[in-house]
Amino acid sequence: DAKTTQPPSMDCAEGRAANLPCNHSTISGNEYVYWYRQIHSQGPQYIIHGLKNNETNEMASLIITEDRKSSTLILPHATLRDTAVYYCIVRVQTSWSTLGRLYFGRGTQLTVWP
């Protein structure tokens, strides 16, 4: 699975959009981009994933650049409860053979302030 690079920390004012970047310059054509978050010591929570098209769900939007070398997770109206570590993960969607693992890396600590 391709490696990802994320900034270690970001701040965002409550009610504003939080834009979390991720670089994955070695991504392969069949690898998806996944985003998870982990609120302090809780279980990781799946947010969204995509291949090459932009995606949106009730939690967030995912913008993937045309060359797929980077992506941005957007939380449109951040709240205090969005304070968490956000992980960008790249892996092959259908590859059950790769031990099923998700490589979480260090992620980005997002702090939403009042």
Added chain:
Amino acid sequence: DADVTQTPRNRITKTGKRIMLECSQTKGHDRMYWYRQDPGLGLRLIYYSFDVKDINKGEISDGYSVSRQAQAKFSLSLESAIPNQTALYFCATSDLAGGPGTQYFGPGTRLLVL
């Protein structure tokens, strides 16, 4: 009610003791996983199971064993606990439709081995 539950939530044990961590899910997923999380190391896969009759070792299975008692239950055992097994343990599930990258995590079990 939570879709993925873990018991106990916290456990203190002594070196050499056998302990069992339990995971139950109501999502109807056939795939279940056990991870451990250590500071600075992200999540590492211990064991995973694709159905009741299928158990697979992850990247750090030594010192651990698992039992898939039913589709909804997946237990992790430490046969003889040692201090470096002190960690936060997570159970997760996924299904064929969502693919291996979309996993749903339990709240975690914090284990301290003295």
